[in-house]
Amino acid sequence: MACMAGHEKTEDPLLHLEEEDGSELWQEHAKALRTWDDLSLMQWTNQVLCQLHERSWRASHPFVMSYRLALTVIQQRDLWSRRLVSMSSHYQPAECCGAPSIPLVSHDICKYGLYCSNCGTELAELAGFPPGIVKTFNAWGAAYETYHQVAHWPDDKRRKKDDYEAAMETAREKALPLLSQLGFSLAPRFLEFYPAVFWEDGDDCLDIIPEDLTPPDK
Ligand SMILES: [Zn+2]
Numbered sequence: 449m450a451c452m453a454g455h456e457k458t459e460d461p462l463l464h465l466e467e468e469d470g471s472e473l474w475q476e477h478a479k480a481l482r483t484w485d486d487l488s489l490m491q492w493t494n495q496v497l498c499q500l501h502e503r504s505w506r507a508s509h510p511f512v513m514s515y516r517l518a519l520t521v522i523q524q525r526d527l528w529s530r531r532l533v534s535m536s537s538h539y540q541p542a543e544c545c546g547a548p549s550i551p552l553v554s555h556d557i558c559k560y561g562l563y564c565s566n567c568g569t570e571l572a573e574l575a576g577f578p579p580g581i582v583k584t585f586n587a588w589g590a591a592y593e594t595y596h597q598v599a600h601w602p603d604d605k606r607r608k609k610d611d612y613e614a615a616m617e618t619a620r621e622k623a624l625p626l627l628s629q630l631g632f633s634l635a636p637r638f639l640e641f642y643p644a645v646f647w648e649d650g651d652d653c654l655d656i657i658p659e660d661l662t663p664p665d666k
Contacts, residue, residue, distance in 0.1 A: 474517065481521045489525075490533035493518045497536040497548060497644075504636040504645040507552065507565075508658040512646055519547055519566050538643040544569045553635040554648035555596065555627060558589030562638070565646050581637055588634060592626045595619040599653035620654045627651060628661045 481489060496515045505512050522528060528535070528546040535541065539548035547566035554563065561573040574585055598619035606612045627649075635647040649658040 478517055478521060481518055486525060486527055486530075486532055489518060489521060490527055493522060494533060494536045497539060500550075500644040501536075501538045502639065502643065504631075504639060504647060506631065506649040506658060506661075507646050508649050516565065523547070523566065542566065542571060544571065549642060550644050550646060551638055551642055552646045552648060553630065553638065555589075555592055555630065555651055557630075558586055558593075577638075577641070584637075585634065588626065588630060592623060592630070595623040595626070596651065596653060616654070620656065623651065623654050624656060624660055627656060628664065631661060632663045 484492070493515065496511060496518070499511060500515065507513075523545065528541065535548055539550070541547065542549040542564050544564050545567040547564070549571065550565045551562035551571050552565040552568075554560075557574055561570045563569070564571040574582055596619070598615055601609070601612070601615075609615055631647040631649055635645050638645045649661050650656050
């Protein structure tokens with residue numbers, strides 16, 4: 449996923465199944481969906497959209513993964529614009545790509561805003577939300593960046609530090625509860641503005657995977 453520390457935005461591998469690492473596996477998964485006719489695919493996708501409605505979801509949730517995979521096939525067949533089946537009434541089409549407008553909240557939200565969960569472009573910038581939300585996320589982002597940027601130390605700084613691996617491990621430990629907070633507590637605030645929300649439950653730079661993140665009540 450994209451990083452804040454002086455890096456250009458990169459795309460989520462899930463969003464670009466043709467190009468990124470792991471795409472062969474996703475192409476294999478997508479084969480099942482490619483055998484479906486247009487109508488079946490759209491009806492199935494609308495059914496999933498109804499199940500996703502009014503909740504904030506981990507991006508790794510199987511419903512979300514399956515839905516996003518179906519979207520890539522829908523996109524390739526240009527089915528949203530053909531209006532074969534109207535989109536679930538809970539959702540509005542995103543301006544960027546016409547897919548249902550569902551934001552993907554990630555750790556770089558303060559820099560890149562909310563991503564479109566289909567095409568990965570900016571769905572909305574953070575500054576456009578009410579001041580209370582902007583303030584909360586900016587405070588979160590500043591805290592998270594303190595740790596995330598350790599993964600992007602320049603080589604000379606890594607050499608000066610006695611034990612860069614220990615610094616990375618500390619950063620990772622500090623970042624874990626913050627990323628859980630982003631997903632489980634903060635991302636649902638966007639349900640006030642969107643019918644469903646996805647949040648990126650990992651951080652490649654700090655080697656954080658979905659299994660590392662647990663809800664606050666656990
Ligand atoms: Zn889009």
